[in-house]
Amino acid sequence: MFDLNFLLAGDYRDWLLSGLLLSLQLMGITLLLSLPLACGVAMLRMAPSRLLNALGAAYVELIRNVPLLAHFLFWYFGAPELLPDTWKERLYAGNIEAASAITALTLYTAAYMAEDIRSGIRAIPAQQFEAGRALGFSFLATMRLCVVPQALRLAAPPLLSQTLTLWQNTSIATVIGVAELMYQTQRVEAASFRSVEAFVFASAAYLAVSLLIAGLAALLQRKVS
Numbered sequence: 259m260f261d262l263n264f265l266l267a268g269d270y271r272d273w274l275l276s277g278l279l280l281s282l283q284l285m286g287i288t289l290l291l292s293l294p295l296a297c298g299v300a301m302l303r304m305a306p307s308r309l310l311n312a313l314g315a316a317y318v319e320l321i322r323n324v325p326l327l328a329h330f331l332f333w334y335f336g337a338p339e340l341l342p343d344t345w346k347e348r349l350y351a352g353n354i355e356a357a358s359a360i361t362a363l364t365l366y367t368a369a370y371m372a373e374d375i376r377s378g379i380r381a382i383p384a385q386q387f388e389a390g391r392a393l394g395f396s397f398l399a400t401m402r403l404c405v406v407p408q409a410l411r412l413a414a415p416p417l418l419s420q421t422l423t424l425w426q427n428t429s430i431a432t433v434i435g436v437a438e439l440m441y442q443t444q445r446v447e448a449a450s451f452r453s454v455e456a457f458v459f460a461s462a463a464y465l466a467v468s469l470l471i472a473g474l475a476a477l478l479q480r481k482v483s
Contacts, residue, residue: 262455270446274456277442278463284356284428284438288363289421295364296371300409301401303376314372321369326430329366334358334434359431359438367424374416378409418475425467439463 265271302314321329338346338354349357382405390400410417432441443460447453 260454261452262459264450264452265446265455265459270450273442273446274439274459274463277437277439280356280436281425281428281438281440282467284359284363284431284436285421285425287360288367288424288428291360291364292368292371292424293417295368296375297406297410299368299372300375300379301398301406303372304379304401306397318369318372321365326362326366326427327433329362330359330430330434333362337361355431355434355436358434359428359436363424363427363431366427367420370423371417371420374413374420375406375409377416378411378413379405381412382408415475415479418471418478422468422471422475425471426464429464 265274299314299317302310303318305311305314334355337358338349341349379401386408387400387405390404391397395403428438429440431438432444435441439460443456447456450456
């Protein structure tokens with residue numbers, strides 16, 4: 259018989275709540291790291307240099323055309339082997355699973371966010387950029403002080419949509435052993451043999467956070483419009 263009460267106390271509740279908290283932390287830390295990286299990549303793609311444009315485009319295409327699962331596996335199994343032994347030992351002594359997940363999510367999310375920010379930059383009238391240069395600002399200062407802040411405002415709705423995707427992508431971290439919500443759900447299912455209740459809880463948690471982010475995106479969309 260379907261019964262959620264056993265999830266509301268004891269170890270099962272603690273496991274699920276710790277998983278939900280870690281999933282939220284993965285999303286928050288990734289968002290803080292990926293947004294500045296995305297701004298930098300977007301500016302590379304708009305820079306008055308073919309070499310810098312090519313670097314920005316290469317980053318976006320390289321990251322976006324490889325499945326996220328492959329990113330997770332590379333940063334967990336492959337990348338640490340390229341480090342010097344002392345760095346590798348230090349990394350394995352810490353929480354390498356979470357570090358690998360954050361690295362993969364940050365690089366992947368930044369590639370998509372960079373394109374949203376680039377679209378926002380292109381929507382800013384060229385006269386504003388020219389005015390900045392006429393005042394003596396460099397390309398970088400004009401972008402940083404004048405263009406990018408406005409572009410971020412215009413790109414806020416799609417950036418929130420990327421945040422929604424990021425939230426759902428945190429569940430893939432379970433494949434490298436990160437104890438996030440999906441990992442803890444599987445743990446509860448294996449210990450209790452109550453698959454329906456465990457996955458209903460996880461689905462409800464993912465849905466609640468997703469609806470909250472979608473609501474913020476809709477609110478921002480109305481304000482920007």
